[in-house]
Amino acid sequence: MNDQPRATIADVARVADVAPMTVSRVLTGSAKVGPDKTKRVQNAIQMLRYQPNEMARALRGQRSRSVGLIVPRLSDSFFASISHAINDVAKDCGCSLIVSTTNDDEEVEYSQAQMMVSRGVDGIIVIPGAGLHSKLKRREFSNVQIVALDKTIDDPSIDSVVVENKKGALAAVQHLIGHGHRKIAILSESNSLSSLRARFEGYRRAVIDAELKSITCFDFTAERATQIIRDLLKKKDAPTAFFTTNGPATLHALRSLFELGIGVPDRVALIGFDDFELADLLKPSLTVVRQPARELGRIAATCLFDRLQDGDANYRAKTIVLPVELVIRQSCGCV
Amino acid sequence: MNDQPRATIADVARVADVAPMTVSRVLTGSAKVGPDKTKRVQNAIQMLRYQPNEMARALRGQRSRSVGLIVPRLSDSFFASISHAINDVAKDCGCSLIVSTTNDDEEVEYSQAQMMVSRGVDGIIVIPGAGLHSKLKRREFSNVQIVALDKTIDDPSIDSVVVENKKGALAAVQHLIGHGHRKIAILSESNSLSSLRARFEGYRRAVIDAELKSITCFDFTAERATQIIRDLLKKKDAPTAFFTTNGPATLHALRSLFELGIGVPDRVALIGFDDFELADLLKPSLTVVRQPARELGRIAATCLFDRLQDGDANYRAKTIVLPVELVIRQSCGCV
DNA sequence: CTGTTAGCGCCTTCAC
DNA sequence: GTGAAGGCGCTAACAG
Numbered sequence: 203m204n205d206q207p208r209a210t211i212a213d214v215a216r217v218a219d220v221a222p223m224t225v226s227r228v229l230t231g232s233a234k235v236g237p238d239k240t241k242r243v244q245n246a247i248q249m250l251r252y253q254p255n256e257m258a259r260a261l262r263g264q265r266s267r268s269v270g271l272i273v274p275r276l277s278d279s280f281f282a283s284i285s286h287a288i289n290d291v292a293k294d295c296g297c298s299l300i301v302s303t304t305n306d307d308e309e310v311e312y313s314q315a316q317m318m319v320s321r322g323v324d325g326i327i328v329i330p331g332a333g334l335h336s337k338l339k340r341r342e343f344s345n346v347q348i349v350a351l352d353k354t355i356d357d358p359s360i361d362s363v364v365v366e367n368k369k370g371a372l373a374a375v376q377h378l379i380g381h382g383h384r385k386i387a388i389l390s391e392s393n394s395l396s397s398l399r400a401r402f403e404g405y406r407r408a409v410i411d412a413e414l415k416s417i418t419c420f421d422f423t424a425e426r427a428t429q430i431i432r433d434l435l436k437k438k439d440a441p442t443a444f445f446t447t448n449g450p451a452t453l454h455a456l457r458s459l460f461e462l463g464i465g466v467p468d469r470v471a472l473i474g475f476d477d478f479e480l481a482d483l484l485k486p487s488l489t490v491v492r493q494p495a496r497e498l499g500r501i502a503a504t505c506l507f508d509r510l511q512d513g514d515a516n517y518r519a520k521t522i523v524l525p526v527e528l529v530i531r532q533s534c535g536c537v
Numbered sequence: 538m539n540d541q542p543r544a545t546i547a548d549v550a551r552v553a554d555v556a557p558m559t560v561s562r563v564l565t566g567s568a569k570v571g572p573d574k575t576k577r578v579q580n581a582i583q584m585l586r587y588q589p590n591e592m593a594r595a596l597r598g599q600r601s602r603s604v605g606l607i608v609p610r611l612s613d614s615f616f617a618s619i620s621h622a623i624n625d626v627a628k629d630c631g632c633s634l635i636v637s638t639t640n641d642d643e644e645v646e647y648s649q650a651q652m653m654v655s656r657g658v659d660g661i662i663v664i665p666g667a668g669l670h671s672k673l674k675r676r677e678f679s680n681v682q683i684v685a686l687d688k689t690i691d692d693p694s695i696d697s698v699v700v701e702n703k704k705g706a707l708a709a710v711q712h713l714i715g716h717g718h719r720k721i722a723i724l725s726e727s728n729s730l731s732s733l734r735a736r737f738e739g740y741r742r743a744v745i746d747a748e749l750k751s752i753t754c755f756d757f758t759a760e761r762a763t764q765i766i767r768d769l770l771k772k773k774d775a776p777t778a779f780f781t782t783n784g785p786a787t788l789h790a791l792r793s794l795f796e797l798g799i800g801v802p803d804r805v806a807l808i809g810f811d812d813f814e815l816a817d818l819l820k821p822s823l824t825v826v827r828q829p830a831r832e833l834g835r836i837a838a839t840c841l842f843d844r845l846q847d848g849d850a851n852y853r854a855k856t857i858v859l860p861v862e863l864v865i866r867q868s869c870g871c872v
Numbered sequence: 873c874t875g876t877t878a879g880c881g882c883c884t885t886c887a888c
Numbered sequence: 889g890t891g892a893a894g895g896c897g898c899t900a901a902c903a904g
Binding site: 251254257260266276279283290314320341344484485 | 591593595621628679680
């Protein structure tokens with residue numbers, strides 16, 4: 203391999219016959235430089251194909267112009283869309299994005315965040331994946347801006363960007379009630395994430411207001427889904443409608459219902475939280491609570507970069523709540 | 538904000554009452570250190586919650602233990618799955634992953650790669666998105682290992698990991714021919730990517746071998762899809778089957794056919810390249826050529842890290858080809 | 873406007 | 889075994 207070392211600022215300075223500092227000034231515009239020298243420097247840069255060493259810059263200065271993104275899974279289309287949007291914003295800001303997946307492991311979340319800090323990221327956007335006791339509130343992270351996305355982190359100093367979880371769930375369940383359903387089950391992968399909890403709250407509100415009994419399942423995983431649904435439908439107070447609290451849960455339900463040959467919406471109705479590709483092409487098409495995935499990412503990234511600009515003047519954490527939309531299709535029982 | 542600066546190696550040395558160098562040795566294991574001092578150093582590290590500054594390490598040494606990933610879109614589930622797998626491998630290797638999306642812009646691909654080099658990445662995995670003339674063969678990149686994924690880059694020094702594109706397409710089209718179809722159209726978003734080209738080759742081989750005429754469309758984008766299909770079906774030699782060359786094209790076709798109310802597989806049969814979530818739950822379920830997305834990512838990452846270990850001893854670029862599988866469901870006309 | 877000095881945090885090199 | 893010096897590439901801070 204052609205191991206020609208990269209040109210440094212000193213090389214440029216030599217070629218342009220100026221001091222390294224002058225080159226630096228031309229590069230960053232941090233001070234005025236005479237037109238001749240500016241020209242010479244620019245020529246030298248071109249000639250040598252000089253590119254500043256961002257590591258050295260980061261080591262020297264305060265900012266690395268890089269941010270971290272921690273996400274449970276990239277293979278989840280909701281998270282992937284968010285990530286894409288964040289990446290677009292980062293790119294526009296000239297920032298690099300260090301991405302890490304946790305596979306829902308809290309320890310990984312923590313250690314990857316530490317690694318990012320070691321790499322000098324200016325901030326971190328995290329989609330919390332594990333319990334509610336994120337270690338990201340520790341003081342090791344007091345020097346980086348953190349923005350929580352999709353779920354909140356219980357720390358007064360951390361910004362959050364979330365959606366109207368409770369309201370969306372409420373609307374979905376009320377819609378099912380409007381169709382005459384009296385036995386509505388909530389199917390959730392867990393109830394230990396702030397987002398899923400809030401959706402449960404919405405469900406509960408709707409159920410209580412209508413004087414119904416709740417039917418809950420908080421361990422609705424891919425493996426157990428079919429068994430759970432089978433059992434649920436066997437009982438004498440079998441639900442006639444399901445509300446699934448996120449994309450994966452909706453998929454599990456769909457797959458199980460198909461497998462069990464249970465007609466939707468005739469035998470049971472279904473509304474899921476989170477829209478996805480093809481939801482409209484299924485038979486029946488799927489009624490869902492749509493979340494603005496790209497917006498979530500865009501706003502979280504913008505929020506982070508704003509913070510980074512501001513320089514913590516009168517800092518106060520904020521929670522941004524984005525609206526959701528009940529997209530009515532067929533699986534709820536509508537035409 | 539609690540702006541307590543991070544501990545440095547010097548801080549640790551002071552607390553442990555040893556030389557900074559000794560701390561470094563304990564950290565990296567680059568030389569033996571007496572048991573007492575080792576202990577003292579470890580204690581000091583704990584006490585100060587010391588974490589090495591990776592930027593300084595990278596600046597000093599040869600390796601940054603970070604790699605770049607360049608991908609057209611993260612919002613594409615195929616690319617997202619690949620990215621997830623790559624991330625897992627990187628994590629296992631203790632490497633950070635700098636991710637960047639190009640949105641299929643060749644210039645962005647180039648500039649982001651440059652940025653990554655500026656940040657000292659040891660290697661780059663790229664899913665080429667744009668034309669065949671990737672600028673990544675330039676000598677600016679002679680110091681980083683590059684692995685091309687999903688598509689090849691025409692450079693003898695760049696490793697590639699791809700799937701059996703031609704073979705998969707051939708099998709798909711032959712399957713359609715087996716169903717008696719004589720007029721089979723290929724619907725492709727473009728023909729300027731090595732992967733899509735190879736799939737076209739497979740299509741052409743099958744068509745020629747069966748002495749049929751090819752019906753081609755190489756600008757099958759989301760916007761034009763419906764119009765294209767409508768026009769195609771209006772002609773007197775209207776196709777009775779479609780072969781779509783990637784996930785997005787399959788989705789466009791599906792959506793258009795649904796919109797136009799065209800029955801599948803009765804009126805036209807359909808086979809797509811690339812499997813996806815829910816393909817089996819559609820009515821009809823979709824026959825596809827399945828690619829091992831996670832494997833692709835895993836292997837590409839492993840390939841890169843192997844190269845980084847090796848230290849270019851008798852270097853020769855290789856192309857790894859992964860098998861595909863024709864997953865027969867209903868849209869092709871099977872039961 | 874321009875140059876010099878110094879140091880970010882770490883580790884290779886060389887002495888002890 | 890251990891430590892001291894020096895420099896990776898860059899840019900604040902201070903001269904001039």
